[in-house]
Amino acid sequence: MRDLYDAIIIGAGAAGLFCAGSAGLAGQRVLVLEHGPEPGRKILISGGGRCNFTNLDVSARNFLSANPHFAKSALAGFTAKDFLALMDAAGIAWHEKTLGQLFCDGSARQIVALLLARLQGAELRTGCGVDSVRHDGVFQVETTQGRFSAANLVIATGGLSIPKLGASDFAYRLARQFGHEVVAPRPALVPLLCDEPWIGALAGVSAPVLARAGKMTFRENLLFTHRGLSGPAVLQASSYLAPEGRLEVDFAPGQNLEEALPAAKRSRAKAGLKAVLGEILPARLAAHLAAPYPGNLADLPDKALRALGAGLHQFAFQPSGTEGFAKAEVTAGGVATSGLNSRDCGSKLVPGLYFIGEAVDVTGWLGGYNFQWAWASGHAAARGLSTRHISEGAAHGE
Numbered sequence: 001m002r003d004l005y006d007a008i009i010i011g012a013g014a015a016g017l018f019c020a021g022s023a024g025l026a027g028q029r030v031l032v033l034e035h036g037p038e039p040g041r042k043i044l045i046s047g048g049g050r051c052n053f054t055n056l057d058v059s060a061r062n063f064l065s066a067n068p069h070f071a072k073s074a075l076a077g078f079t080a081k082d083f084l085a086l087m088d089a090a091g092i093a094w095h096e097k098t099l100g101q102l103f104c105d106g107s108a109r110q111i112v113a114l115l116l117a118r119l120q121g122a123e124l125r126t127g128c129g130v131d132s133v134r135h136d137g138v139f140q141v142e143t144t145q146g147r148f149s150a151a152n153l154v155i156a157t158g159g160l161s162i163p164k165l166g167a168s169d170f171a172y173r174l175a176r177q178f179g180h181e182v183v184a185p186r187p188a189l190v191p192l193l194c195d196e197p198w199i200g201a202l203a204g205v206s207a208p209v210l211a212r213a214g215k216m217t218f219r220e221n222l223l224f225t226h227r228g229l230s231g232p233a234v235l236q237a238s239s240y241l242a243p244e245g246r247l248e249v250d251f252a253p254g255q256n257l258e259e260a261l262p263a264a265k266r267s268r269a270k271a272g273l274k275a276v277l278g279e280i281l282p283a284r285l286a287a288h289l290a291a292p293y294p295g296n297l298a299d300l301p302d303k304a305l306r307a308l309g310a311g312l313h314q315f316a317f318q319p320s321g322t323e324g325f326a327k328a329e330v331t332a333g334g335v336a337t338s339g340l341n342s343r344d345c346g347s348k349l350v351p352g353l354y355f356i357g358e359a360v361d362v363t364g365w366l367g368g369y370n371f372q373w374a375w376a377s378g379h380a381a382a383r384g385l386s387t388r389h390i391s392e393g394a395a396h397g398e
């Protein structure tokens with residue numbers, strides 16, 4: 001049966017390409033179908049063009065999921081070190097930027113080239129839209145380039161983020177078709193919208209903060225934008241923010257402004273609040289916060305200074321929404337992990353069906369975690385595939 005592949009992988013992004021490479025190396029005959037014009041488009045724009053391809057410190061704690069344990073098995077089966085071994089073997093130079101985040105020295109194109117070089121033997125069709133999928137012993141995939149059949153089907157079509165790069169809800173529709181549940185997708189790692197005009201007036205100002213959403217805190221930079229808030233601290237917190245939830249920001253983490261501001265009044269009574277705050281905060285933010293308090297520190301009651309200091313450690317923003325999937329780096333939610341085996345991301349309902357990467361309800365923090373999940377889940381599924389055979393799928397009438 002020449003036209004029967006061991007596996008068809010739909011989606012040639014990070015997860016699909018990596019899975020195809022691993023499956024091919026294990027001797028599987030694989031076909032990858034991509035509806036976009038080229039593979040790995042998100043990889044190319046990631047990490048400002050340098051791709052933050054993994055993180056030195058990856059654990060299930062760095063991921064959101066209805067089942068916080070689900071990612072553990074795949075992450076343990078293919079680690080950041082394993083990916084680094086591939087980078088080193090390919091001679092791709094990399095560096096740690098901050099917080100364990102690893103980037104290419106050169107360009108994200110090197111990662112796509114690495115993934116394509118690994119494809120050995122796998123067939124890749126771009127510009128190939130998928131019309132429908134049937135399962136009658138084998139998977140029959142009707143596409144704009146004809147019908148293809150395989151014993152196994154891997155869905156690697158990602159989430160809803162950045163529709164202009166080919167994002168689609170295909171994974172969710174297909175999951176439902178085969179009886180799987182889908183955790184409602186929502187934008188994550190996404191800038192927040194805030195209606196207050198003073199925030200837009202500070203656009204471009206960046207400050208190191210501790211941002212808190214629910215129980216999670218992130219100590220990184222906050223950036224004021226024309227429409228609200230962004231920067232790594234805010235993007236991280238956005239993934240944990242409940243709808244209509246408040247973002248709490250400590251503008252002076254590790255300091256005690258409640259004591260420091262009244263103390264400054266005693267040591268520098270003639271200084272203005274703007275100047276004192278300007279030593280702690282960016283000048284434009286300090287000027288905004290000090291505007292209601294003209295005059296010298298000596299003119300301000302200790303009580304007001306203490307309240308101002310305390311307020312800067314617990315500054316509450318009430319976002320009116322997010323910039324949505326058009327700007328979200330990832331999609332939280334997705335194919336429910338309850339229907340998947342954590343060992344290989346295979347369906348518990350339909351043998352031979354797999355879901356990997358961002359399509360699954362596993363969402364990483366900012367910092368290389370989402371790519372590590374793509375590599376690890378792709379690798380896990382490839383291992384699952386290689387334990388199944390064409391004859392197994394067909395003969396058992398699955």
Ligand SMILES: Cc1cc2nc3c(=O)[nH]c(=O)nc-3n(C[C@H](O)[C@H](O)[C@H](O)COP(=O)(O)OP(=O)(O)OC[C@H]3O[C@@H](n4cnc5c(N)ncnc54)[C@H](O)[C@@H]3O)c2cc1C
Binds near residue numbers: 011012043166372
């Ligand atoms: C701007 C930006 C920067 C990012 N930077 C980083 C970073 O530095 N580090 C990091 O870890 N993560 C980063 N991410 C997140 C990361 O890119 C994703 O989590 C990762 O690409 C997910 O891989 P995936 O293969 O699951 O999905 P994708 O990479 O989205 O790939 C899915 C593929 O499926 C194709 N597809 C969709 N529907 C269909 C269909 N119906 N038929 C056929 N093909 C289909 C798509 O065209 C796409 O090629 C970034 C995301 C964005 C948007």
